[in-house]
Amino acid sequence: MSEPRFLRHSDIRLTSLEGEGVVLHLKERRYFSVNETGLVLLEALKQPRTFTELVAELLREYEVTEGTAATTTREFLDHCLATAVVETIE
Amino acid sequence: MTSIPGITCNDPGLEAAVTAWLTESRMPLPAGLLLQVEVVDRVTELEDPREVFLQGDVAIQAGEPLGWVHITWRVAPARARIEEHRPEATVQISRQALGELDYLLRSFLLVSLIFLWKRDGRYHVHAGTAIDSAGRGWMLIGNSCSGKSTTTALLASRGWQVSTDDIAFLEARGDRVSVLGFRSPIALRTGGFQLLGKAGGIPLESRGKTGFWPEELGSTWVQRVEPEIIVFTSVGGDRTAIAPASPAEVMRELLQWSLWVMFEPTAAQEHLDLLARLGRQARCYHARLAPDLFAAPHALEDFLP
Numbered sequence: 001m002s003e004p005r006f007l008r009h010s011d012i013r014l015t016s017l018e019g020e021g022v023v024l025h026l027k028e029r030r031y032f033s034v035n036e037t038g039l040v041l042l043e044a045l046k047q048p049r050t051f052t053e054l055v056a057e058l059l060r061e062y063e064v065t066e067g068t069a070a071t072t073t074r075e076f077l078d079h080c081l082a083t084a085v086v087e088t089i090e
Numbered sequence: 091m092t093s094i095p096g097i098t099c100n101d102p103g104l105e106a107a108v109t110a111w112l113t114e115s116r117m118p119l120p121a122g123l124l125l126q127v128e129v130v131d132r133v134t135e136l137e138d139p140r141e142v143f144l145q146g147d148v149a150i151q152a153g154e155p156l157g158w159v160h161i162t163w164r165v166a167p168a169r170a171r172i173e174e175h176r177p178e179a180t181v182q183i184s185r186q187a188l189g190e191l192d193y194l195l196r197s198f199l200l201v202s203l204i205f206l207w208k209r210d211g212r213y214h215v216h217a218g219t220a221i222d223s224a225g226r227g228w229m230l231i232g233n234s235c236s237g238k239s240t241t242t243a244l245l246a247s248r249g250w251q252v253s254t255d256d257i258a259f260l261e262a263r264g265d266r267v268s269v270l271g272f273r274s275p276i277a278l279r280t281g282g283f284q285l286l287g288k289a290g291g292i293p294l295e296s297r298g299k300t301g302f303w304p305e306e307l308g309s310t311w312v313q314r315v316e317p318e319i320i321v322f323t324s325v326g327g328d329r330t331a332i333a334p335a336s337p338a339e340v341m342r343e344l345l346q347w348s349l350w351v352m353f354e355p356t357a358a359q360e361h362l363d364l365l366a367r368l369g370r371q372a373r374c375y376h377a378r379l380a381p382d383l384f385a386a387p388h389a390l391e392d393f394l395p
Contacts, residue, residue, distance in 0.1 A: 015366040020337040029352040
């Protein structure tokens with residue numbers, strides 16, 4: 001069975017200011033900040049990505065262990081899925 | 091009066107009023123935008139299931155699933171439809187609404203134009219703008235009771251060039267962001283008028299304010315300001331205090347006062363990027379403004395950290 005892929009929701013717009021990410025959720029008319037790690041993950045999620053690919057993205061950007069990158073990715077992904085910022089695609 | 095290209099209207103009186111208002115504002119419609127205004131006995135209602143957002147007496151519905159922007163006035167029947175992918179607004183105004191012409195223009199029609207101007211890359215922000223004696227652009231951002239107008243009037247009286255006290259439009263200019271001001275009198279409430287201590291002014295009775303053109307305060311009007319310093323204003327206390335704003339605070343404030351970025355997918359990314367670019371190009375501060383500002387020789391400059 002193939003690994004599920006994730007994608008940033010089409011209602012999301014993203015920008016950054018000095019490492020601070022700003023996420024607009026157009027459908028819900030709300031905005032929120034994300035840290036630099038969140039920004040890297042959301043940038044990557046502009047294209048469909050598996051969990052493994054997202055962890056690899058963090059490992060490319062930061063000097064962290066695979067375990068730390070996986071935990072960070074899982075927590076961020078869970079939050080984004082719960083708040084309709086990211087969706088699972090077939 | 092010569093009509094403004096891009097505007098059509100079936101009522102000569104209203105056409106003249108709109109033309110005079112936009113001519114005075116120095117913000118005619120850019121080429122390619124189309125505003126079609128029709129005075130009618132009965133405004134045609136448009137079916138629209140979308141959530142209503144209220145901005146004063148103006149109701150806005152935008153986004154999915156219809157795409158186009160639907161603006162209605164709650165004072166008297168009037169509605170606008172701004173197309174999603176075409177730079178066109180079709181507006182119906184009842185004869186009853188013409189009885190409140192001044193308010194109709196600066197509330198309902200202004201909001202309609204704000205959405206139309208977005209289609210030409212101009213994005214509204216509630217802000218005052220001015221240029222100090224050293225040529226630096228300043229932007230004052232905040233709500234309608236945050237001291238923007240009073241401070242703008244003070245800066246004008248100190249010889250700064252001023253552009254607007256409230257109605258500003260962001261525009262990309264190369265890799266910078268510049269701000270176009272919608273020229274109108276700086277409108278002061280009683281408290282601000284007393285603090286300024288100037289005689290004269292234009293009574294804006296329906297708004298309970300007194301208006302001053304920049305020139306009446308010893309200033310010159312300038313249309314375009316490129317902000318180097320942004321001040322998020324509030325009022326309170328005895329002493330004026332200015333402190334740096336963090337990047338997260340800057341973005342939160344810019345989004346709050348340029349809220350239309352939330353309303354349409356079209357151009358939302360461009361609008362958002364412009365706000366971030368503005369935050370990068372300027373030094374940004376929070377300011378709590380107090381009456382001692384009026385005693386400072388260089389006004390806001392004296393309080394910068």
